[in-house]
Amino acid sequence: MRNKFCNILIVVFFMVSFLVSGCIFDSAKKINHDNTEIQIPDLEDEFGGYKLIDEAPAFGDPEIQNDFGEDQDVADLLSTDPHIASLIEDSLVDVYFLRITWGRLDWDTTATTVVDWSGSGHANKGILVLLKTIHFEPGDFIHHPRPDKQTLEWTSYTQTHFDGMYIAIVIPPNDTNTAEGTFTFSTTPFTSSFSYTELDSIDVIYPVDQEGNAVSFMGHKKQFVPLPCGKGFLEGRWIRTANHKGEFKGKWINQDGSLAGHFKGHWGIKKNEEKAFFGKWISQTGACKGLLKGEWGYSENEEKGWFSGEWFDRNHIAEGTLEGHWNASGEKGRKGFLEGRWYHPCP
Numbered sequence: 001m002r003n004k005f006c007n008i009l010i011v012v013f014f015m016v017s018f019l020v021s022g023c024i025f026d027s028a029k030k031i032n033h034d035n036t037e038i039q040i041p042d043l044e045d046e047f048g049g050y051k052l053i054d055e056a057p058a059f060g061d062p063e064i065q066n067d068f069g070e071d072q073d074v075a076d077l078l079s080t081d082p083h084i085a086s087l088i089e090d091s092l093v094d095v096y097f098l099r100i101t102w103g104r105l106d107w108d109t110t111a112t113t114v115v116d117w118s119g120s121g122h123a124n125k126g127i128l129v130l131l132k133t134i135h136f137e138p139g140d141f142i143h144h145p146r147p148d149k150q151t152l153e154w155t156s157y158t159q160t161h162f163d164g165m166y167i168a169i170v171i172p173p174n175d176t177n178t179a180e181g182t183f184t185f186s187t188t189p190f191t192s193s194f195s196y197t198e199l200d201s202i203d204v205i206y207p208v209d210q211e212g213n214a215v216s217f218m219g220h221k222k223q224f225v226p227l228p229c230g231k232g233f234l235e236g237r238w239i240r241t242a243n244h245k246g247e248f249k250g251k252w253i254n255q256d257g258s259l260a261g262h263f264k265g266h267w268g269i270k271k272n273e274e275k276a277f278f279g280k281w282i283s284q285t286g287a288c289k290g291l292l293k294g295e296w297g298y299s300e301n302e303e304k305g306w307f308s309g310e311w312f313d314r315n316h317i318a319e320g321t322l323e324g325h326w327n328a329s330g331e332k333g334r335k336g337f338l339e340g341r342w343y344h345p346c347p
Contacts (some may be wrong), residue, residue, distance in 0.1 A: 048278020071132035095222035103158030110333035119187030134164030238326030
């Protein structure tokens with residue numbers, strides 16, 4: 001009787017163990033599934049096949065890690081002046097932020113011609129502050145000392161890629177200059193002037209030559225609001241992988257020019273003929289910050305275009321907007337170009 005009872009206990013033990021292990025196994029599978037869910041790009045899916053899950057930093061993409069880190073800090077006396085820093089942060093002071101990039105915006109690795117972009121930037125009103133340089137290499141530099149607080153001068157050469165700078169034009173409260181504000185970008189390949197009103201929403205690429213050199217301007221007027229609201233910029237690549245479809249990737253930039261994180265996604269034409277893009281953006285540590293979706297279109301031709309959309313939080317509620325322009329020829333050696341801005345309104 002005792003042996004029979006023991007045998008029954010043994011059978012019950014193994015049955016319970018099997019059921020428990022089965023539950024643990026199923027639970028483990030579920031946990032594993034939730035955190036490593038395969039994200040298959042799908043233009044017909046509500047969010048393009050992307051999930052609200054965390055990623056490896058920079059999506060584990062070597063190209064993003066190598067090419068889309070922090071822009072370069074500069075030793076500009078105005079950018080490190082505590083008084084000017086306080087003006088930039090003062091909600092009552094007008095400040096215009098502007099990202100300018102020049103050269104082979106689409107990173108043409110086959111280019112052989114070196115272009116001299118040495119030149120100047122001049123603001124006729126306020127203070128011109130250099131916040132960052134973009135992709136400067138040895139031989140590229142800002143001239144010091146500066147001629148005055150309203151002028152920047154630089155030496156810059158490009159061949160297969162592009163250079164640039166991130167600036168702020170600060171209008172002090174005691175500025176008595178009544179002239180209309182104007183910013184002038186002046187180089188041998190390209191020169192143009194813009195009113196400060198234009199800088200508030202500037203979003204344009206100017207072709208310079210037949211080889212593919214161009215100048216991009218992306219700007220906005222300051223809006224300092226309680227975090228996490230605010231404004232900032234995007235820089236990356238809009239890549240053509242086939243006719244009317246491709247992918248994009250790059251970095252998410254705070255208004256002060258610091259790196260906030262990265263983004264990645266895909267674009268194409270849906271079955272209903274809608275031109276759509278989808279993606280996600282993450283923090284520097286890989287934490288999912290939102291899902292991206294919107295529309296895109298061609299501008300002058302199929303090598304240039306625009307994009308406009310929103311990003312969504314963990315409840316799939318629209319949290320902010322993004323927009324910008326792109327270049328993507330699809331020719332050998334060209335990696336594509338994307339520049340834009342994001343906006344997170346407060347409730």
